[in-house]
Amino acid sequence: MTALAVAVLVLAALAVFALGAALGHGAARRQREYAADGDAVRAAFHVLHTASLAAAPLRSGLAPDTARKAARRLRPLLGTPALALAVPSGGVLVWDGTAEHHRDQLAAHLTGAPTARTRAVPLPCDEDGCPVRWALLVPLTTGATTAATLAVLTAAEATTTLARAAEEAARRLAVELDLADLDRARAGEHEAEVRALRAQISPHFIYNSLASIASFVRTDPERARELLQEFADFTRYSFRRDGDFTTLAEELRSIEQYLELARARFGPRLRVTLRVAPEVLPVTLPFLCLQPLVENALKHGLEETVERSTVTIAAEDEGTEARVVVEDNGVGMEPERLRAILRGTAGPATGIGLSNVDRRLRQVYGDAYGLVIETGVGAGTKITVRVPKFRPGVQAPPP
Structure with missing residues (x-):
């Protein structure tokens, strides 16, 4: 039969x-x-x-x-x-x-x-x-x-x-x-969003970084050489083409390079505190999902005020998840403006990084893993990212 x-x-x-x-x-x-x-x-x-x-x-x-x-x-x-x-x-x-x-x-x-x-x-x-x-x-x-x-x-x-x-x-x-x-449509959308983040990085950050490096060429050539190497490593990582995911260790290393270039520009006005639990360093997460949060902290902490800014980055182990917090003591924002940024209705050049990261986290892990943002006018901003330590299909490319 x-x-x-x-x-x-x-x-x-x-x-x-x-x-x-x-x-x-x-x-x-x-x-x-x-x-x-x-x-x-x-x-x-x-x-x-x-x-x-x-x-x-x-x-x-x-x-x-x-x-x-x-x-x-x-x-x-x-x-x-x-x-x-x-x-x-x-x-x-x-x-x-x-x-x-x-x-x-x-x-x-x-x-x-x-x-x-x-x-x-x-x-x-x-x-x-x-x-x-x-x-x-x-x-x-x-x-x-x-x-x-x-x-x-x-x-x-x-x-x-x-x-x-x-x-x-x-x-x-x-x-x-x-x-x-x-699946192909989602992959294309994800690639477009990463391109948008890269485009956001390139215009003002590259110009400011090169200007800072140039300022050290005569006064401190060794410092200029170190900053140029940091700049090369940062841009190589940010514009890489292999894979949609990375490890927390690689993302934090890129952020350290970004902050080193920022210190060259802002000097003692910028103070950074970094606390990382070693056990979360191998955790996989979407490529370029933390750097925009740090850039947002600098923007609201230094570029919009003349006072000293403190940026704190903490990565902690929470059992089956890793928790990353990026916090600044900057000017903060009104809750309604924050909601408009996350909805993507705050304007073509406003909050691209935050809405982009929030959307990608939700696409990969589900709505429960969107950005958690605490802010208020004059109260600084605290952004929390949670990612599962393991999720099928989420894998960083080999180093």
Whole structure:
């Protein structure tokens, strides 16, 4: 009995069981029915599990290797001699099974604009004993477009049962392609946000840093050389291209370089306190999610006042999480202005870093991990970041 036939019997058995329960049969009879249908239930779980395994590779997108893995799992489930996946622009992407001499014949049926409905097409063949004479073409629809076509190859025109099973399988594959598109869109959005942070760093900070370094060239050449090295290391880290995540150790090292360049500019007006628990240094977090907070502390602590500013950075171990606090004694802000900044409505050049970091933390870890900001006019600002020590898919690139 083919897997397709088993799946049909399973659905029928489950329907009978559900009907018996609805009609009020006793618990003893339901248990007897469940025991009698045990094989069918197990077969149903097998069918569902196999369908999930077949669709899973397409979460990475539609490519020859992912299509091959999907087809190998799906063909035995449908019980057909061959199965193919094709794309509108590239013809037959993968062929699994026998009778591959029909490949060009099948590709000819797929030329032109892809159709959004299931259709059966004949595949005439002169070879005796060839098990393929028909192809059932089922579109994989994502959104309003046909991303690919599932071709189920059979000896005779497909039955209604096979057609329905193939359409259900195609819908399951299309769901994974939709998720793959969503993942790519999120990755593109994340990259755009990191680019925005880099653009925010580059204009004023680079100019001010180079001006500070230039001021030491004649009076203290050794100091100028050290600052130039710090500047080179900081910009190399900030504009790197490898990976969306980093370690807390790397992020803090970059912040130290940033603060060293700031000290060269502000001198004794800037005092920095750094407290870091060694056990949280390997924790992974989104790239460039702390530096904008420190820049915000300097902006509101020094650039908007002539008084001495104190910036405190603390990284602490809190069991399954790491907690980082960036605090300044600057001018602070009104709560309504803070809310506008986090909503992204405070103006095109205001608070880009804070809203960007808050959004990225929520995207990666969930809404419970957004920025916690305590501030008030004349009361300074305290920003708290919490990140889990481990989260699947969150991994820093090797050093």
